[in-house]
Amino acid sequence: MTAKSLLRGLLYAVLLLAALFFLAPLYVMLVTAFKDAEEIRSGNLLSLPSALNFDAWRAAWGSACTGTDCRGLQPFFMNSVVMVFPAVLISTLWGAVNGYVLSLWKFKGSDVLFGFMLFGVFMPFQVVLLPMSQVLGWLGISSSIGGLIFVHCLAGLAGTTLFFRNYYAAVPKELVNAARIDGAGFWRIFFRIIVPLSTPIVMVTLIWQFTNIWNDFLFGVAFSGADSKPVTVGLNNMVNTSSSVKSYNVDMAAALIAGLPTMLIYVLAGQYFVKGLTAGAVKG
Template sequence: MANTDRIWRFALYGALLFAAAYYLLPLYVMVTTSVKSVEEIRAGNLLSMPMAVTLDAWSKAWSTACTGVSCNGLSGYFWNSVQMVIPAVAISTMLGAINGYVLSKWRFWGSEVVFAMILFGVFMPFQVLLLPMAQTLGMFGLANTTAGLVFVHVVCGTASTTLFFRNYYVGIPDELIKAARLDGAGFWRIFWRIILPMSTPIIMVTLIWQFTQIWNDFLFGVVFASGDAQPITVGLNNLANTSTSVKEYNVDMAAALIAALPTILVYVFAGKYFVRGLTAGAVKG
């Protein structure tokens, strides 16, 4: 019996290692290709280790690679994304927390209808929003700006964040809110002093979810931004599609890794909080 258990355990570990290697193989190819020279890439194969590690491709992708008519690398696009992501994630998360708090603990006549309408936004294809959103940005004078992209992502992300927080807050006992109201606490005091300190798991889920969605977005970046306001996903697309005499795969791979690095780091260092938060809110009605 013990031998059978040991065999099954080895088989399970072997299957897990095979799956991990299979899914990590593209990342390995990208990393090794990005630190090879063009000559070595031509002479070798995709899976070979680099004979001489060089970061020239990374330097070029960051500062001198051509993205269309401009040859200033991805650095400007990267900082555009940073300036867009931080306020968009913070605002959409805070709005979702307030909405979820209201819709779960301060119910009013028609609150379920309001929640259903907000929930409908989670399933609405973003392509449907392009024309009305473009008209709205034009009216507000936010077209082709980073502030406009922040506005778009806040509007489109609030539906998801509201759903996350509302489902989480439903599991908090109503008696806790009633007791605080009897003690004289108002709407905002209850939110800041009681609800928000209990929201760490779902806040982490929402921050990671929103950061990933907004950082990796290409559709809104290419439609609603131009020139100096474009995010890194658009810059990466421009770099990969810029024609040169020699195709520098190492620069393309380095550029792709630069674009993906923030989300990779977020999941490496905060992925466990994401799983815990989803588990904590998984059975909330």
């Protein structure tokens, strides 16, 4: 065996161990979610269930209690669905327009403005909780799904602008100039020329924003009301609801339900995310 083959085998072994390490919690969650309470108490943490039992999944979805509300995760899940799609689409479109302006329609002070916008990428969101709550109150959308959509659009704007601005910086300006000579305006150039070239970075931004918004807990717990809590807040309340017997199988099933959309996104569209990042890696 050559030294090169030995190193390759060692690398594969290390990668396999790392994969097993990171997948172990998911395995424990899955096998626990399919067990009943008696099997959890008497069995081993890593043992497979004797039979597939979906009672915990049904309870997690429709009957488990979060405080005094015993409707499971279903209402919280639907709140997240109603919130995430408009928030993702609006923040992505808004970031695309900003990136288009800051890269291809530069004006005096545009680079300074972009520099200030970058502060939003690195700023901890905890510092905006109080002023944002005041703004939501002034607008009359506090404790509502509309308020959460507004917050997530603003919070994601810096990141989406950064993605699109760096991507559009490599678009030949001759395309825009030629279109302007032919009489095309700002929006026609954007929709007819720029948008068709944007598929890779659009996929990156959609996946990025969907993951951030769906998994968000801070804004959900700070700005939601009794009827607008997202699934992450519902999951936290369910797990922390005290009862005489702790239902670990229900908690695990609820956690898997809450994380299922983001897992599906990366399984089905993960390759587009990587390709989009690669396409924009040397731009800007």
